[in-house]
Structure formats: structure tokens, C-alpha cells
Amino acid sequence: MSVAVTTFWWVRHAPVKAMMPGRIYGQRDLGCNLKDVDRLKALADQLPTEAVWVTSTLSRTKKTAKAIAEQQKTPIKTLAYKELMEQNFGLWQSKTWDDLEEEGEAEAFWVDPANLTPPDGESFALMCKRVQKCVTHLHKKYAGQHIICVAHAGTIRAALAQALDLSPEQALRFKIDTLSLSRIQHFVQDGRADSWAIDGINF
Template identity: 65%
Template sequence: MSLSITKFHWIRHAPVKAMMPGRIYGQRDVGCKLNDTERLLSLADQLPKEGIWVSSSLSRTKKTAKAIGEQKGWKVRPLAYKELMEQNFGLWQSKTWDELEDDPAGDAFWKDPAATCPPDGESFEQLCTRVQKCINHLIKKYNGQEIICVAHAGTIRAALAQALDMTPASALRLKIDTLSLSQISHFSDPDKDNTWSVERVNF
């Protein structure tokens, strides 16, 4: 068996609709704005025509994937994985970050945002575990192919943490804009340890 390269094209979904700045939407299934056709076309131009499309199970990622494909006349039907969803912020979803000042758990979260679990939610560390498990599954299932993943900022940070051997706390420092592209490649070699390369982040 020779060296096999599996390339991931990570795209954060389009901006959400009708959400005030600073509001936590997490796993809420909110709509997205798909009017920036220039940016959608720019993304499509940088993607392989024959790639495997995957997304989270939230509609904003599926709709973004479909809109990108439409710029090239591609019929995109992404495979949806719930493991690629954004972090579950539990009872904090729909609140603003400023409102956490009145929540006893908010202080602990700001002290350790990677390890602290929001009430009835999950920590960023837990998100990293589930996302990275899904990535390993995709590598095994689509080894040697190009995978286009339309997901969320937290999901993409988790993917980059895996490729760069970063701690979850360090990965939270990465800025991931809406409709941005991050590209990483996984190298499978039977004679060596598996390795990663990072070509682009938040491009």
C-alpha cells in the first residue's frame, strides 16, 4: 500500500439571519444569508468538482453547500453528520454573551472556556472529541479522496486542532469567519505515523 492523501476543504456556513451580534445560537437551527454570490462563486472556484460533500445536520450548512454548488451548476446533496454540528451551549443558546454575567456558570466558563460545560450543553473539549472521531471515520471511508466539509466555527477549530496537535484551549484562539475556507491534508503511510499538513486557514 502506497502513500494516500485525503484532503479536507473546510468551509464555515454563510452568516445567520436575524440574529443580533453577540447572541449564542450554537446548535439552534437558524437560517442563513446566501446573497453574497461573489463569495460563493469564489469558494466554488477553489473546490474540486468531484469532491465528497459533507455537512453538519443543521440546515445552514446544507443550504450553504447547495448554494456554493449552484454557482457551478453542481447538484450538491451533502452527507449530513450530526457529529459535525456546532458546540451545544445548552441553556445558554439564544442568550447573549453579556447575559452570562448573571449566570453563576458564566464565570467558570470565562476562566476555562474549553473545559467548562454550559448548563445542559457540552464543553468545547467534548466537541473536539466527537468531531475528531468523525474525521477519523471520514478518512477511513473516503481515504485518498477530497472531502468538502461545510460546518461551523467550532467544528473547524476542532479539525485544525487535530491537524496541528493543538489543545482545545489553544484552538479557541483561531478565528474562523463565515464563508471562509481552511484546507488540510491527511497522509496515510503504512510505514510511518500518520501526519497532517495545513495549507490554508480562514482564507
């Protein structure tokens, strides 16, 4: 009986430069701080040397992937997917949550953070759908391979929701640190429904 095991190595990008607590970055294309060489080296040591490398289309994921690969001394070619971008917070991007509190916009959001859509943006629930569609594409196209995905906290939460069959509301409970690693496996076995396994989250 044949089994195809596809392993997703999810890495959250390096911290945004001059990161401010409470600032909403979303899909803004900002630079990242790659000075933590020890952490980059630790990630490189854990990742497979033969893998498909995937990022979002935002530069902080591409730069993080390149920095990790340099520590691994492995030449890579990354595949960038817009579907793996962070949640689009629309007109809220660049503001802080304190700004929204003062404007009265955050109250409704905190009542239902998974389903409320920021002005000109998207809800986390909608984001989960686009991310999960992309993950399905990846495990079908690269079945049986290692896929290193350098992405965003929201993206990784969406991938975990897919693997664990969680609602968007439940997925928001995961804390995903910058330069952390989460490993998920997808299984295809003859005569059985597809299945998932979680090897580790945020380590």
C-alpha cells in the first residue's frame, strides 16, 4: 500500500524593521530585521537541504528565506504565491490598535475578529480560504516532497486550521513567533481519505 507524505515546514518571517507593538502591518511590504544570525542558523540546521521553497509575494518572506538558505549554504529558487500573504487589513494598515480604539472601530472587531472585514480589507475567515486553497495546490503538485514555506503568522494559523479541521475562530488562538518553525505533514494513502499530522508548532 503506497503512502505519499508531504511535509510542510512553516517558518514565520523575521521581525519587521523597527517593529512597534500594536502596529497593524498586514499586507504592507516592509523590510525585516535579519540580525539574529544565531536563530537563522538554528532554523537552517533543522530544515531539509532538498526541498521546494515557497514564500508569499511580500519581501520580508523572500528575504528571510534567502537568509536561512545562506546559513544552510544551499542555493534556492523560491516560488512566491500572493495567496500566502498576510491578512489584508485594508484602511487599518499602518494604524495601531490604540488608534482604532480611539476611533471606535476596534470594538466590533474584537467581538468577532475572525469574521469582521476591515474597511477595504478581508476577514481572517476569507484569508483562511485562500491560504488553504493554495496549500491544497502545493500538496497535490509536490506530493511526497518537503516544502519550506516562509510566510506570516496569519498564513500559518490558516494552515494549522486546515490540518486540524479548526474554525477560523479557533485558529486565532495560536501564537506564532517571528522566526519560529511549525511542521505539518499531509498523507495520501490508497483507499483512504487524506489525513494530516502536526509534528510541532511555534518551535
